[in-house]
Amino acid sequence: MSNRVRVQTHINGEEREFLCEPRQSLLEVLRDTLLLTGAKEGCNNGNCGACNVILDGVLVNSCLVLAVEADGCEITTIEGIAYKDRLHPLQQKFLEHAALQCGICTPGFIVSAKALLDHNPDPTEQEVRLWLAGNLCRCTGYDKIIRAVLDAADSAEVGAEAEATRV
C-alpha cells in the first residue's frame, strides 16, 4: 500500500508533474518536493491560513488538501502572484503600509487577498475583514493588512485582473 502516485498539475501557469504518497498534503509536496516554500506551515489543521493557495479558482488551505486530489488542477501559489517585472499591487501595498512584521503569515494573506480581489475587486472594509478572518497574524493587529488590501483594490491592475478572471 501507499505506492507513490503520479500527479499532474499546472502551478503558476507551468505544467508540473510530481510523485507523492497519498497521505501527503498539497502543502507538503509544494514545499518539500517542488521547493515552492512560499506557502507556510503554520497550524497544519486549517486554522491559520498561512498555507493558502488558489486551487482551480478557489481559495483553500493546502494543508487540508491531499496532493493527489490536485491531479488535473490549476494551482496558484504566492510564487505566482508577482508580475514578471514587478510586484503585484497587493505585495507593493503590503510593503508601503508595513503590513507585515515577522512575515510568516504574509504569503497566505496575499494569496487570500488575491482570491478576494479576483472575485470582488472593490470590497468594503467589512468584506475584507470577513474574507481574511481565516488568516491569522500574531504581529500586526490586522489594521495595516486591511488598509493595504483596500489600497491595492484601488489600483487599476487589480480591476483588470478581476475582469480577466471572470471570463
Place this chain on the structure above:
Amino acid sequence: MQAFDYVRAKDVDEVVSILARHGDQARVLSGGTDLLVALREGRRQAQVVVDIKGLAETKAMSYSPTSGLSLGAAVPCYRIYGDEAVAAAYPGLIDAAHLIGGVQIQGRASLGGNLCNASPAADSIPALIAHLAICTVAGPDGRRDVPVEDFCVAPGRTVLQPGEFLVSIRLPAPQPGFGAAYLRFIPRNEMDIAVVGAGVSVLLDESRRVIRSACVALGAVAPRPLFVPAAGEALEGRTISDEAIDEAVRLAQEAATPITDMRGTAEFRKHLSAVLTRRALHMAIARAQAS
C-alpha cells in the same frame, strides 16, 4: 500523517464496495477539512481513503421552485451560497454555510461532511433540521432515506451502517410563507465553534400573521444536534405574538441538556438556548413575512 491508499471513486457502487470490503478502515473523503485533521492527529485510522468528489451525484446541486434543493454530499459551502437561486430560496441554510470556518474552509467543506462528522455543535445541522431535510444513504442493500434529525446518534457517530455513505441531501421547496434562520453564539466574530446554535423555521398562513407550523433545532446543547418537536408544535395555529414565542422558547430551553466545557458553562448554554431561539424565530418570521 499515517499511510493510506487513495481512491478517487467514479460511482456509488464503487464507494459502497470499497467501504464494504475495508469496514472502518475505509474513510470517505469529501472536502477533507475534518477528516484530514483527524487522520493527521491519529483520531481516525484509515487504510483507504475514498474520495467521493468525482461522483456525478455527490457533486451535483440542483434547485427548482417546485422540487426543492438536491444537494450532493460533496458540494462545498461556497457553491451553495454562490448560487443565486439557492441563496435566495434558502437564506436560513446560507446563514449556516457562511459560518463554517473561513472562506478557505468553505471552499472545500461540504454540508454532507458536516453532517457525517456528527459534531453536536455542527452549524449546518440545526439549519438542515429546520428545513426538514432528508438524507439519501447508499449501501450494500441499496438506498434508504433518513430524516436529517435522525442522522446523528452520538458525538461523532451517525446512523450510517458498515458499507453505507451519504450521497445527497434533499430540502423541500420553500412554500410561500416559509422562513428559516440559523444563529449561533461564539465569543468572537468569526472562525469559531458554536457555544450554542439555533436553527428554526416557520410556515405562515396567507395572512402572514398565523403560524401554520414551525420547527426548532439546537446545536451544542446535547450529545447530538437537538430537534425539539414540542417547541415547533407549541407555535402551530398560533397568531404571532410574544406569548406564543415565549412558550416555544421555554420548551426549547427545557429540552436543552448542555454540558460545561471550555466553550461555556451549562448554565450559560441554557441561557443562550432561549436567547438564540427567540432571535432566530423573529428572523425566520420576518423572512416568512417577506416571502
